[in-house]
Amino acid sequence: MKIVCFIGILMMIISGATWAGTSGKTAPAGEVENILEMNVVPFESLSTVLPEFRKYDTPAGGVIIAAFTISNNDSNGFQISLKSEQGGRLIRFVDGQYVSNVKDGDFIYYTIHLERGPGGQLGGEMPPENERMNLDLSSEILVQFDDQLDVSTIEAELNLMINTKAKENLFKGQYKDVITFVIADL
Amino acid sequence: MKYIIWLIFSFCWFFVPVNADDTTINGDLDSIININVVTDNQLKQQVPDIRLQSTPPNGSTVARIYCNNNNYNGFSLTFVSDRLGRLVFFKNNEYPVDEKDGHFIGYTLDLIQGETGQLGIDMPPEVERKGFTLYDPYIIYFNDNVQEATYDAEFILKMHTVKKASLFHGVFQDTITVTITDL
Numbered sequence: 001m002k003i004v005c006f007i008g009i010l011m012m013i014i015s016g017a018t019w020a021g022t023s024g025k026t027a028p029a030g031e032v033e034n035i036l037e038m039n040v041v042p043f044e045s046l047s048t049v050l051p052e053f054r055k056y057d058t059p060a061g062g063v064i065i066a067a068f069t070i071s072n073n074d075s076n077g078f079q080i081s082l083k084s085e086q087g088g089r090l091i092r093f094v095d096g097q098y099v100s101n102v103k104d105g106d107f108i109y110y111t112i113h114l115e116r117g118p119g120g121q122l123g124g125e126m127p128p129e130n131e132r133m134n135l136d137l138s139s140e141i142l143v144q145f146d147d148q149l150d151v152s153t154i155e156a157e158l159n160l161m162i163n164t165k166a167k168e169n170l171f172k173g174q175y176k177d178v179i180t181f182v183i184a185d186l
Numbered sequence: 187m188k189y190i191i192w193l194i195f196s197f198c199w200f201f202v203p204v205n206a207d208d209t210t211i212n213g214d215l216d217s218i219i220n221i222n223v224v225t226d227n228q229l230k231q232q233v234p235d236i237r238l239q240s241t242p243p244n245g246s247t248v249a250r251i252y253c254n255n256n257n258y259n260g261f262s263l264t265f266v267s268d269r270l271g272r273l274v275f276f277k278n279n280e281y282p283v284d285e286k287d288g289h290f291i292g293y294t295l296d297l298i299q300g301e302t303g304q305l306g307i308d309m310p311p312e313v314e315r316k317g318f319t320l321y322d323p324y325i326i327y328f329n330d331n332v333q334e335a336t337y338d339a340e341f342i343l344k345m346h347t348v349k350k351a352s353l354f355h356g357v358f359q360d361t362i363t364v365t366i367t368d369l
Contacts, residue, residue, distance in 0.1 A: 023365035024223025026249035028345055030236040030273050030291070034355040073237065075275060075288065075354035121352065123288060151288035151352030152237075 032073065035152070038080075038183045040068040046162060053108065054170045062113050062161030066179075069120060072145075073152030074185040077124060079144045081182045082112065088137035090164070090175035098176070105171040110164045111136055112179075114143060117157030124149035134163070137179065146186055218335065219261065221366040222252040229345060236273070236291060237353040245296050245344030251364055252303065255336045259369040260307050260329035263341075265295070266363045271320030273347070273358035288354040293347045294319055297326060300340025307332050317346075320362065329369050 046053070046063050072078040089107040091098045099106050114132040116122065125148040126132065135141050145153070160179075229246040233239045255261040274281050275289040282289050297315040299305060308330040309315070318324045328336075343362075 021220045021222065022367065023363055024221050024251070025361055025363050026223050026225045026227075026343065027359060027361045028225075028227055028229060028248035028273065028293075029276070029357055029359040030229045030233060030347065031357055032237040032353045032355045033235045073288070073353060073355045075277070075282075075356065123352070149288070150286040152354055154351055 034185075035071045035073045036078070036183060036185060037071040038068055038181060040066055040181060042066045053164050053166065053175075054168060055166055057165050058163045062163040064159050065162045066160040067117055067157060068160070068181065069155045069157050070183060071152075071154050071156075072123070072183065072185070075149070076186040077144065077146030077149050078153070079142050079146075079184055079186055080114075081140055081142050081184070082135065082137060083140045083180045083182075084137035085178040085180070086176075087139075088177075090177050092171055093174045093176040105169050108164055108167045108170060108175060109136075110162050110177075112141075113161040113163065115159045115161060117159045119157035120155035121151070121153065122156040123151045123153040144186065215256070217368070218254050218256045219366055219368055220254050221263075221364060223364050224250045224252070226250050229347075233347070236347050236349065236358065237351055237355075238349055240349045241346050245346045247342055248345045249343040249362070249364075250300060251297075251341040251343060253336055253339045253341065253366055255328075255366060255368070257368040258332060260327070260332050261336070261369055262328065262367050263297070263326045264323055264365045264367065265318075265320055265326075266323045266365070267320035268361040268363075269359075271360075273360050275354055276357045276359040288352050291347055291350045291353060291358060292319070293345050293360075295324075296344040296346070298342050298344060300342050302340040303338035304334070304336065305339040306334035306336045327369065 043065050046065055070078070070080075086098070086107070088111075089109050091102060092106040093099075112135040114135070116126050122145075124145060127143055127145060127147060132143050135143075226247050226249055229236075229241070229248055232246045233241055251263070253261070253263070269281070269290070272290040272292050274285070294317050296317065299309050307328045310326055310328060310330060315326050
């Protein structure tokens with residue numbers, strides 16, 4: 001009889017334990033889509049600010065030639081590649097094309113600064129100066145924006161500044177290059 | 187002798203009804219207390235991008251909760267968040283170790299009564315069950331006007347988020363544990 005009672009009590013305990021689920025979990029989740037955008041606004045200011053770059057250096061800090069806005073929300077940041085069509089030189093441009101046989105008087109080297117503009121929100125800090133100042137575009141350059149990333153970048157304005165040194169032996173005429181920017185997630 | 191036996195028998199006969207006792211009928215009712223939390227995440231459908239859009243005015247359903255309880259004092263529901271009441275960036279099955287502002291978005295919750303089951307108690311006042319946060323565990327008491335046991339009573343958990351433009355892209359997640367307790 002004692003054994004029967006014991007089994008009965010045991011059954012009650014077991015059935016009670018199985019039945020009494022007193023907590024449960026739910027896992028709400030939401031998503032954020034990827035943004036990766038860049039808009040470039042070219043400026044014509046070099047001719048205005050420095051009408052004769054044969055004789056004069058650009059002012060300290062350079063002359064703005066483009067402003068661009070960037071939006072990106074990758075948690076690792078982004079990078080911008082800069083590639084020059086003419087190997088980091090302004091080349092004399094005649095009748096809608098570059099001169100075919102480039103002499104020393106047909107080009108002038110330049111360097112680039114990448115600076116933070118006033119608008120928008122940059123999600124992290126600007127890269128160190130040695131990674132974004134005096135950039136020589138004789139080959140493609142990558143600038144990475146991945147320092148102290150706290151939030152996403154929303155329409156952050158960056159300015160591209162050009163620097164040239166006076167070069168007396170330039171031929172007269174118009175000088176040109178095309179710089180291509182590509183933004184990519186890291 | 188026969189007369190004596192007859193007297194004794196008669197005595198017993200008359201006294202048998204007098205000796206009958208009252209019958210007490212006892213029945214025990216076991217305690218019932220259980221909960222079933224069913225994830226019903228409508229946030230992704232209703233708000234495809236929580237960076238750009240807020241939840242609808244009435245919130246987005248994130249769970250359905252089914253409760254059984256027969257305590258005559260009622261019960262309570264305790265809500266505990268794994269992530270301090272925020273949806274947190276979740277990548278490669280883990281949360282960020284070094285959490286930045288772009289890694290999370292806060293939320294508030296509403297608990298409303300569903301359409302199914304039987305709630306033997308009045309719903310708590312709205313002030314006690316709407317717009318609450320889970321920075322700390324939050325308890326809702328169901329003890330107003332207890333009339334009967336609660337059986338498979340359905341509750342709907344609604345979430346509110348306000349768009350946050352600075353979020354990184356990816357999945358944002360939390361885990362909420364709901365516990366039922368007798369009062």
